[in-house]
Amino acid sequence: MPELLWLLLPVAAMSGWLAGRRSGAGHRGGEQRDLPEAYFQGLNYLLNEERDKALEVFTQMVEVDSETVETHLALGSLFRRRGEVDRAIRIHQNLIARPALSRQQRTYALLELGEDYMRAGLLDRAETLFEEVIDLNHHVEPALRQLLAIYQQEKEWDQAIGAALRLEKVSAQNLHPQVAHFYCEMAGEAWAAGDLSRARTLYKRALTHDPRCVRASIQAGHLARQMGHARQAVRLYRQVPTQAPEFVGEVLDGLYQALESLGQLHRYPEFLDQLLATGKAPVAVALAKVEWLRAEAGHEAAMRWLAEHLEAQPSVRGLLRLVEMSDGAPPVAEGPVEAALHRTLRALLEARAQYLCGQCGFTARTLFWQCPGCKSWGSIRPLRGVEGE
Ligand SMILES: [Zn+2]
Numbered sequence: 001m002p003e004l005l006w007l008l009l010p011v012a013a014m015s016g017w018l019a020g021r022r023s024g025a026g027h028r029g030g031e032q033r034d035l036p037e038a039y040f041q042g043l044n045y046l047l048n049e050e051r052d053k054a055l056e057v058f059t060q061m062v063e064v065d066s067e068t069v070e071t072h073l074a075l076g077s078l079f080r081r082r083g084e085v086d087r088a089i090r091i092h093q094n095l096i097a098r099p100a101l102s103r104q105q106r107t108y109a110l111l112e113l114g115e116d117y118m119r120a121g122l123l124d125r126a127e128t129l130f131e132e133v134i135d136l137n138h139h140v141e142p143a144l145r146q147l148l149a150i151y152q153q154e155k156e157w158d159q160a161i162g163a164a165l166r167l168e169k170v171s172a173q174n175l176h177p178q179v180a181h182f183y184c185e186m187a188g189e190a191w192a193a194g195d196l197s198r199a200r201t202l203y204k205r206a207l208t209h210d211p212r213c214v215r216a217s218i219q220a221g222h223l224a225r226q227m228g229h230a231r232q233a234v235r236l237y238r239q240v241p242t243q244a245p246e247f248v249g250e251v252l253d254g255l256y257q258a259l260e261s262l263g264q265l266h267r268y269p270e271f272l273d274q275l276l277a278t279g280k281a282p283v284a285v286a287l288a289k290v291e292w293l294r295a296e297a298g299h300e301a302a303m304r305w306l307a308e309h310l311e312a313q314p315s316v317r318g319l320l321r322l323v324e325m326s327d328g329a330p331p332v333a334e335g336p337v338e339a340a341l342h343r344t345l346r347a348l349l350e351a352r353a354q355y356l357c358g359q360c361g362f363t364a365r366t367l368f369w370q371c372p373g374c375k376s377w378g379s380i381r382p383l384r385g386v387e388g389e
Contacts, residue, residue: 006046006051006054008071008075008078009042009046009054009055009058009075010039010042010043010046010058012058012068012071012072012075013039013042013058013059014039038057039057039058041057042054042057042058045057052087055087055090055091056090059072059090059091059094069095069101069105069109072091072094072095073095073108073109073112075091076088076091076092076095076109076112076116077112077115079091080112080115080116080119083119085116085119085120086120088112088116088119089113089116089117089120092109092112092113092116093113095109096109096110096113103136103138104138104139106136107133107136107138107139108138108139110129110132110133110136111129111130111133111139111142111143111146113129114126114129114130114133114143114146115146117129118146118149118150123150123153123154126146126150127147127150130143130144130146130147130150131143131147134147140170141167141170141171144163144166144167144170144171145167147159147163148160148163148164148167151163152182152375155185157182157183157185157186157189158186160182161179161182161183164178164179164182165179176209176210177210177212177213177377177378178377179206179209179210180206180207180209180210180213180215180216181206181213181215181369181370181377181378183202183203183205183206183209183216184202184203184206184213184215184216184219184369186202187199187200187202187203187206187216187219187220187223188219190202191223196223196226196227199223200220200223200224200227203216203219203220203223204220206220207220211243212243212244213243213378214239214240214243214244214247214378215369215378217236217237217239217240217243218236218237218240218247218250218251220236221233221234221236221237221240221251221254221255221258222254224236224258225254225257225258230258230259230261230262231258231262233254233255233258234255234258234259234262234264234267237251237254237255237258238255238271241274241275244381245275245278245280245281245282246282246381246382246384247381247382248275248281248282248284248285249282249283249284249285249382250367250382252284252285252288255268255271256268256288268292269289269292269296272285272288272289272292273289276289276309279312279313282382282384283313283315283317283318286306286309286313286315286318287317287318287321289305289309290302290305290306290321290325293305294325299325302325303322303325303326306318306321306322306325307322310322314386315385315386315387316345316348316349316386316387317349319345320342320345320346320349323338323341323342323345324342326338348387352383352387353365353383354366354382354383355367355368355380355381355382355383356380356381356383357371357373357374357376357379357380358379358380358381359371359374359376359379360373360374360376360379361373362374362380364380367380367382368380
């Protein structure tokens, strides 16, 4: 109902003018005669669809005081929500320029203006305003929240960490998981720039802030392997099942290689069996076990094990593997049933997402540590269940 908003404007202006007249009786006789004229001029602009001019006139004529500030703030945020950011900015700038505002009201208007700037993509200006709001010591929590959003958007991870830790203090919200992700982001940048030891330090910091940060363990494990520290890689990879077992599939190859370089490959099947015994292992673990059995005990034994496993934990991926392995020959060379089954299963797997955001339902075929949909950190996880990983 956009029209209703425009109707609010003359009402707000009139109430503001009346309030001004009540409080300032006798002082501004000349002004009082002029204001209704401006009012009718504003109405005229509205009726002629010259809305910007109407907005100008109405916001200028209003004597902003404690009674009308709220109306202006409501108008401004309504305009912003409708995407009319320029108009929201004008209303808020006009408010801030008024000397009658209390410190708290002024801070709130600054906060609103900051949000307008953010909406308009003027992040630098928004940042300056939010810092001012924090300095004024009113509405600190929403200002910190906005700053945190800006720093993330600008990938200023150092500052994002600072803002998150300050926000934790004023909001009683646990932001350590996010802070850990910010450290992981910094570590990734250091790694990409070739500074491996700094990257390692930053992953360590991530784990200090959030020992359950599965991303830090996975990536630090990969890094340790690249640095030739296989023992450390194994230690990091082995944290994954206790942090978040659904991510184990991400480290199986790395674990295998690290154990191989240590000459301790016998520990690999032990690791798989421990996970399988919990009954919560992702399909990737069962498939790794199948490969291990195929190499150690032969094709038949591997297939038998897989068929048995699928009875307890049915999965499309497992079934596809079983079909592929049947008789060791490519299924196309077999009967039409196997060939059709093979094609269907493959199509089913290819069409389906492998990762799901638990916050907003965003699905993806690759793993994102920050959800592209809702911007949550660590909310995207490998899918589980019959069709899952
Ligand atoms: Zn999401």
